Amino acid sequence: MPLSYADFSYVRDMVVRRSAIVLEDAKAYLVDMRLDNLAREEGMADATEIVAKSRGESRLQVRITEAMTTNETSWFRDSNPFVAFKDVVMPEVIKLRANTRQLFIWCAASSSGQEPYSIAMTLRESFPEVCDQWRVRIMATDLSGPILERARAGVYRHFEVDRGLPKPLLGRYFDAQGQDWSIKPTLRKMVEFKELNLIEPFPAMPSPDIVFIRNVLIYFNANVKRDILSRIHKVMSPNGYLFLGGAETTLGVHGGYSRHAGAGTAFYRPIAGAAEAAMAAF
Ligand SMILES: C[S@@+](CC[C@H](N)C(=O)[O-])C[C@H]1O[C@@H](n2cnc3c(N)ncnc32)[C@H](O)[C@@H]1O
Structure with missing residues (x-):
């Protein structure tokens, strides 16, 4: 009924x-x-x-x-943000963090793990010296306990690895496990998964250098989007970078970020001291 x-x-x-x-x-x-x-x-x-x-x-x-959560995701989803991450953002962050040799990436609303593991693969493929010699932390969070369990397990069905994962990377970073594919421990241990509801106060964390929060703001109303973007602005590195989903933007929602085009996509950076003024502006 x-x-x-x-x-x-x-x-x-x-x-x-x-x-x-x-x-x-x-x-x-x-x-x-x-x-x-x-x-x-x-x-x-x-x-x-x-x-x-x-x-x-x-x-x-x-x-x-x-x-009621929609967990739709794929490897290297939309591809261009990962090109921008590799070719534009990481080279800048490496310069900015050359002294501390620490890199902290927050992947919020990470679903079953394809997004944070794609970030980890990009780092391993293109920045092996950073992976080996720096303190690299990728924190992946989601609201849903069961989806985080799947992400932590890192085991994917054939149709899932078929969605966006280049064949050579499947060979390098996955082990066959019966009909399924299991993420190799070297990659798995680069990502820590935690439960985090974006509408609740964020737990204490270091300032992320890069925040991926893609394809989740679309589910929220304008006030909730603004509040989340405002709290991310407060927590992230003042020199940091923000990636949103293809149908998402800070424009008209929160004025504290500048938009940058690169590699066929857009990313955002906090404008210094703009958070409160930006909130007031809307
Ligand atoms: C469509 S998936 C996006 C996955 C990935 N970011 C991507 O772009 O492929 C949306 C995710 O947002 C999570 N989500 C929804 N509401 C949330 C909230 N209030 N706090 C944290 N995560 C939330 C869902 O559990 C789901 O895994």
């Missing part, structure tokens, strides 16, 4: 409160389908039953919220 409109509204309000993900009315069929699947995993009859039980149980509310 499809969810009643009252149940759908309850789920929509709970999910936006817990994650900021906006579920449009047009997504009601998707909500139904995902909740039916989740209900079966939980040994319940259908979406209506799991929604009723979740009203008094925060564990189920977390599971429902996780089930």
Whole structure:
């Protein structure tokens, strides 16, 4: 039985409160389908039953919220941001960090790991001396516990490695594991995965030199986008670099960043001292 409109509204309000993900009315069929699947995993009859039980149980509310995330991703997604990262951003960051020889990259909303492992492969392929001689930290975060478990395991099905991963890199960085492919330990240990909900205060962290936060702001309303961009502005290195998804921009959302075009894509940099003025401007 499809969810009643009252149940759908309850789920929509709970999910936006817990994650900021906006579920449009047009997504009601998707909500139904995902909740039916989740209900079966939980040994319940259908979406209506799991929604009723979740009203008094925060564990189920977390599971429902996780089930509403869209985890679509691929290796070297959109390719050009990785070209800009390799050819424009990294050479600059290497100059900026030559004294400390420390590099900290934050990959937020990292889904099942293809994005942070693509970053790690780019570093290994093009900057081996940085990998070997610098302190390199790639922190990958996501809201969803189950998706982080998949990312940590680093095991991918054939159809997944078929999406954007160049064949030579498959040979160099993966081991065959039955029908699947497992990330080699050298690459796996370059990435640490942590649970982090972008709408909550960020935990203490060093200032990231580079932030990838791609294809997640699209799910949020303008105020939430602005708030997240504002807190990233505060935490990131003043000389840092920000990568957003192809359909995302800081323009018209947060005035504290300058936009730079390069390698067929755009990236952003914080404008010194602009964060609060930028917030006030919108
Ligand atoms: C479409 S995927 C993007 C993955 C990757 N960044 C890419 O571009 O391929 C969106 C990810 O955002 C995560 N997400 C959604 N809401 C979030 C929130 N409030 N905090 C942290 N992560 C969130 C989802 O769990 C999902 O894995």
